[in-house]
Amino acid sequence: MLRPILRGAAVTAVTVTLAALTASCGGGGDDGGHRPKAAAAALAASASDPSGPSDQGPSDPGPAAPSPQPEKVRDAFAALQATLGDSCTPANCAYLLGRVHDELHRVDRAMKADPKGPGHFPEPIALIARLDQELGADHGVENLKRHQPAVFGARDEIGTWMQDHPDDYR
Template identity: 50%
Template sequence: MTSTSSVRRVALLAAALAALAVSCGTTPEPDRAAGPGTATTASASATTGAPEATAADPTTAPAEPDGTPTTTGEKVRDAFATLQATLNDSCAADCSYFLNRVHRELQELDAAMKADPKGPGHFPEPIQKIAELNKTLAGDTSFENLKKHEKLLVGTRDFINTWMQGHPDDYR
């Protein structure tokens, strides 16, 4: 299974090696400089240079809007990690940024859970809590409305954090 981060690391390593070779006055051999899984050993998207998803690899999902491929099992983990990054934040510094970020992270986690190969039924409580939040917000994501419902917004985040901690197979 190839993750997006692994593909990026290999590409960065190949670029660094090529730059080093140029600075030393040598030209690397194409097959060796590219490393395994790149250049002539793997197909790449003409527009992004990233390996394309194939039907033979069920762990690779369609590309993200920026063209990077995603591994479906990682989407929930990554979305949860970015939500967890808000746990030590509050409205103390930049309240508008904080509330909008928590809202955005919840929406991204909701989408990842619904798209997960395990199916949305695997995440019933988090999806339900986010649906309740969205119903209360009624599509109004203005700062004033998010501030009005700050307790529900932060409470939804905290509930999902606790729920996910009880389901470590979903985020590790």
């Protein structure tokens, strides 16, 4: 009776260790090597081990996966600047407005997470907050089209502000 319980505990320990190593060492891909979902799935699979309950208590999941680092302002700003070459043609306008909106919020998150602190970026953060207030909760294509001048205006004003702060994007 004890042998199947010990075997189940050993399988669980190996599974948990492998999941922790996968999460901490990464396996490539677009997520920078952070795979907390895979680790959670492995832990969930080991928790439903058919060998029966263990009297050893909860197992130690191992070291926690490192949290992803916040995006750098320069990278988020570069992605926003990449939208400058596109125009709002009928075939492209919905995509472009959505992309500019998303990139503005990427910049906002990066500025708020920057080691210099959000106080270093008061104007861009305020511009995005003003845009959000104008858009309200509706981020759909029709509302973005109605507020197209504000969306592109926020992008352009942030670009101008950043040009005056080259140390923040180089």
